[in-house]
Amino acid sequence: MAGFRHLICITTTAMALALSSAHSWAQQPEDPGDQPGLVADDSFELDPEWHKQIVYYRTTEPPGTIIISTTERHLYLVQPGGRAIRYGIGVGRDGFQWQGLLNITKKAEWPDWTPPPEMIARQPYLPRFMAGGPGNPLGARAMYLGTTVYRIHGTNQPWTIGTKISSGCFRLVNTDVADLYDRVPVGTKVVVRQKPEL
Amino acid sequence: MMRTFWGGLLIGLAVAVLVAAAAVTYEVYDTRTLKRTVRRGEVLCGVNTGLPGFSIPDDKGNWSGFDVDFCRAVAAAIFDDPSKAKFVPLDANERFKELQSRKVDILSRNSTWSMSREQNYDLYFPAVAYYDGQGFMVPRSRKLESALDLSGSNVCVQDATTNALNLADYFRANNMKYEEVKLNRLEDVVNAYDSGKCDTFTADVSQLYALRLKLSKPNDHDILPDLISKEPLAPVVRQRDDDWMMIVKWTLYAMINAEELGVSSKNIDEALKSKKPDVMRLVGNEGSFGEDLGLSKDWAARIIRRVGNYGEVYERNIGSESALKIPRGMNQLWNAGGIQYAPPIR
Numbered sequence: 001m002a003g004f005r006h007l008i009c010i011t012t013t014a015m016a017l018a019l020s021s022a023h024s025w026a027q028q029p030e031d032p033g034d035q036p037g038l039v040a041d042d043s044f045e046l047d048p049e050w051h052k053q054i055v056y057y058r059t060t061e062p063p064g065t066i067i068i069s070t071t072e073r074h075l076y077l078v079q080p081g082g083r084a085i086r087y088g089i090g091v092g093r094d095g096f097q098w099q100g101l102l103n104i105t106k107k108a109e110w111p112d113w114t115p116p117p118e119m120i121a122r123q124p125y126l127p128r129f130m131a132g133g134p135g136n137p138l139g140a141r142a143m144y145l146g147t148t149v150y151r152i153h154g155t156n157q158p159w160t161i162g163t164k165i166s167s168g169c170f171r172l173v174n175t176d177v178a179d180l181y182d183r184v185p186v187g188t189k190v191v192v193r194q195k196p197e198l
Numbered sequence: 199m200m201r202t203f204w205g206g207l208l209i210g211l212a213v214a215v216l217v218a219a220a221a222v223t224y225e226v227y228d229t230r231t232l233k234r235t236v237r238r239g240e241v242l243c244g245v246n247t248g249l250p251g252f253s254i255p256d257d258k259g260n261w262s263g264f265d266v267d268f269c270r271a272v273a274a275a276i277f278d279d280p281s282k283a284k285f286v287p288l289d290a291n292e293r294f295k296e297l298q299s300r301k302v303d304i305l306s307r308n309s310t311w312s313m314s315r316e317q318n319y320d321l322y323f324p325a326v327a328y329y330d331g332q333g334f335m336v337p338r339s340r341k342l343e344s345a346l347d348l349s350g351s352n353v354c355v356q357d358a359t360t361n362a363l364n365l366a367d368y369f370r371a372n373n374m375k376y377e378e379v380k381l382n383r384l385e386d387v388v389n390a391y392d393s394g395k396c397d398t399f400t401a402d403v404s405q406l407y408a409l410r411l412k413l414s415k416p417n418d419h420d421i422l423p424d425l426i427s428k429e430p431l432a433p434v435v436r437q438r439d440d441d442w443m444m445i446v447k448w449t450l451y452a453m454i455n456a457e458e459l460g461v462s463s464k465n466i467d468e469a470l471k472s473k474k475p476d477v478m479r480l481v482g483n484e485g486s487f488g489e490d491l492g493l494s495k496d497w498a499a500r501i502i503r504r505v506g507n508y509g510e511v512y513e514r515n516i517g518s519e520s521a522l523k524i525p526r527g528m529n530q531l532w533n534a535g536g537i538q539y540a541p542p543i544r
Contacts, residue, residue: 056527196460
């Protein structure tokens with residue numbers, strides 16, 4: 001079941017990319033740039049903007065709440081005393097962002113990945129099944145959001161942090177997603193905010 | 199007949215007194231900044247002589263920075279042309295007098311709003327452009343989360359500054375022990391901290407981010423989120439020129455409201471077609487807000503198109519797209535974790 005859900009997540013990422021890059025459709029086959037099997041170099045250094053850090057944060061949400069700002073590409077874990085732990089994230093592409101309130105319904109360590117047939121048709125080089133591990137695009141941890149296809153997960157491509165690349169999943173570097181995972185229980189409230197519509 | 203004569207004389211005298219009084223008032227209080235600015239064809243902006251992220255000239259004399267962009271926004275509102283802002287570098291100790299003596303139309307020079315500054319120089323700070331405050335930098339390896347964890351630290355601070363006074367007050371108020379490493383020159387303070395002579399270094403937060411770039415390993419240091427003083431930085435204008443004060447104040451509020459409504463330099467054309475009442479009022483498709491300021495209907499759309507909304511100006515100069523990378527913190531919008539709050543345009 002876990003594998004199936006992750007499969008949906010990555011699939012929608014691929015479909016989102018395919019749709020939003022319709023212009024380059026003809027020349028370049030739709031490819032979200034997933035690199036299964038790639039084990040990210042530990043020495044990759046995030047830009048300071050995306051480092052985990054404690055910041056001033058004023059909110060009416062209680063401590064322990066996760067607030068995600070897709071425009072900023074930051075995830076805030078609310079702390080007492082007007083502060084929050086801020087993590088850099090990769091978010092959905094324009095048109096594939098969403099907002100609302102959900103809860104974490106399940107947590108998984110080093111989740112497996114089973115790419116769906118459509119995805120394999122487009123990206124024949126993808127594995128049919130991939131066990132959880134350092135080369136897995138879902139990274140070190142996954143936190144399921146409600147009954148949706150959306151997750152907060154890790155990545156094997158740390159350089160995609162700070163970008164708009166997925167179809168609505170939120171990715172953190174593995175050390176950060178593991179840090180967050182240890183701080184939030186199942187049931188945690190997740191508020192997702194995005195830019196207002198004109 | 200006599201009555202008419204004396205009556206006429208009285209009226210004549212009264213008129214003369216009024217004219218004289220008006221002339222004197224005009225001498226003391228300038229109420230024509232907008233007219234003179236329009237006649238001159240440019241806004242004169244008093245700026246810092248060189249402060250990375252806020253106002254700094256390049257080798258060709260082109261100015262950039264958060265304070266500089268605010269002045270360009272005022273020029274865009276008036277002339278639809280941000281290049282109609284002329285920058286006059288001013289030293290800290292003469293800035294308020296130079297504004298008072300009309301050498302500049304606006305001071306946009308990282309100046310802290312305080313009561314005495316408004317009173318002593320007959321000035322007015324229309325709205326807070328940037329909430330700054332004194333904070334602490336610490337080596338990341340110390341894994342500290344709060345300034346209250348700093349008890350027992352060696353603290354580097356520049357001597358004879360308000361920073362040194364605030365430091366003493368804060369540690370005393372919280373019953374924390376510390377040793378001061380006081381040095382006269384800021385460079386020496388930075389070097390002392392970088393060479394490990396202190397456990398922490400205190401200055402205004404915007405300054406700490408700029409100085410962090412000068413350390414041998416900037417990424418090994420964090421700036422704690424706690425602020426121990428209030429340093430609200432604001433543009434400054436002369437008192438009693440309400441028309442001009444309104445333009446400066448609402449230029450800033452238009453930029454903040456634009457960010458809140460999701461209107462930016464990238465989607466301003468789309469915003470001009472919006473049917474949302476808030477957006478329609480902002481871009482000038484409803485109401486007569488611009489005309490009532492003595493400007494054009496599309497005054498705010500001009501600002502957003504030519505310079506950008508508050509967030510764009512922030513990120514470009516001092517935030518994620520700049521070298522400083524100061525987190526939005528208190529300067530985030532009120533509904534996104536900060537306290538930047540603009541009254542509505544309606």
